[in-house]
Amino acid sequence: MDDGSVDHTWEIIAELNKTDERYQGIRQSRNRGHQNAVLAGLMEARHHADITISIDCDGQDDIDAMGRMVDKYRQGFDIVYGVRSSRDTDTFFKRFTAESFYKLLNAFGAEVIYNHADYRLTSKRVLDAFADYHEVNLFLRGLFPLVGFSHTTVEYERHERLAGKSHYPLNKMLSLAFNGITSLSIKPIRLITGFGASVSLVSFIAVIWAVVMALAGNTVSGWASITSIICFLAGVQLLSLGIIGEYIGKIYLETKHRPRYIIAGTTLRRCVLLSTQEDL
Template sequence: MTSRNYLGGGKCIVYLIIPCYNEEAVLPETSGIFLEKILTLVKNGKISDESRILFVNDGSKDKTWEIIKNLSSSDRHFIGISQSRNRGHQNAVLAGLMEAKDKCDVAISVDCDGQDDINAVDEMIEKYTAGAEIVYGVRSARKTDTFFKRTTAEGFYKVLRWMGAETVYNHADYRLVSSRVLKEFANFKEVNLFLRGLFPLVGFKSAIVYYERHERIAGESHYPLNKMLGLAWNGITSLSVKPLHLIIGLGLLVSALSFVAVIWSVVMQLLGKTVAGWASTTSIIAFLGGVQLLSIGVIGEYVGKIYMEVKHRPRYIISERAGDF
């Protein structure tokens, strides 16, 4: 058992960080679940009554922010911040974590839709009390996923591992992070965020809590296939340069094949067996052109990321706050 010095004196101050984007259908339902969990932990003496539920409005176009403001007026455990515009899930989580890092002992990020089992928080806090600085929520199974989503998601983690990126298999953004880690994490200035790959880079002692993911309580998912693919590609290019190494390998392979083809052409010419044909010529040109365009595209992706990073634009801008901070 590790001895801890808590901001709340003898008890741990916990902040639930909940990113919200157009969640007016589900927020009235899940907010009660989050509050019940906090109050139960307070009643059982597990956490301080200064713990909070921090909603991060990510530029919602519906009544999400109005609901958050009403919740903050109804109970002091609810607080909220609103971004000036939609900046994406990862930046919304980051905004909440950075807002909470000086006010809490631990921050737990969890999605608003109620799919992540909130009861896993109890075990996360136990792991933290035992000495872990980061506790990853990991899905024990993917029973609620379609075959396509399950296959692509599991394949994504395997590809990341193969690319040399350090991630926790089947972990998304349900995690506990201590204020100590958050203060070190604040030194990471990446604009292209992939949080599930960045936190392992911070280091410190970590642990895993397994849980089952449920069906969404209400509303529709705001993470369609194109966004998931975008997140996957961003994760690969943000954490690994192996795609560039693969281009080098592909270039060497194509060069070797081309060299063999040149020798073959010379031999055929000397033997007088050359046959004029446009099919073979156009096929070779098309193949080489495709390889070159693919390589330029991958390199361009990395150059584009460098371009965004050197601008040093803010990753989030908070326009409003609600509740007792």
């Protein structure tokens, strides 16, 4: 899947296809982001195969796990998630942030498979059902569990990158987590509602206490603390408006019904079947 690259990636794919038609490629009109690129590849490939496996091209995901994924499919599973068996090769900071990422998503209602990225096998009927999902704000890791069907996992050891650096630093991981949460759950809105109700209750009790103290002839002092509380609540209100605005923005984008991807070229002409385990 060529996500609108500006180098010679497409030329290399086309040349490989000329020498061996098992190499097929799809090219987008421009870069639309990782999630849209994966979706475009899956939606196009489903017309040419009974099963599809998505995998990143950085060489970190173990291709030998594909054979075990196919075995699981033959056992009757429609979705097989590739799951990292360990994170021993990661730094402590990377392990901590990754674990926090998955826990945060699940805590806010975005169901995801722990230590799974986008290395997965999907059957044709899963992808046909997934085609009815028209979200513009894509978070595939959270959407596939919503489709249903029988699923399982296959563990594998993750390798070092063949070249380059990771495109998912901490800020992108946080952005992906936030997008996943706001795309799949309204729990943040409910938390804001609950917090607002709690603050209102505490404020109401404080007002009653202040009135009682004033009637008793006691002067209620503490302008500094009152100012701090006002500033705190103002910050909470702005944060709440920001979260609500994020949801409204997503609604705005969804109502436009713009295409999530545009195919500029493809080599897909016929399905090449893999008949033996060794072919994988």
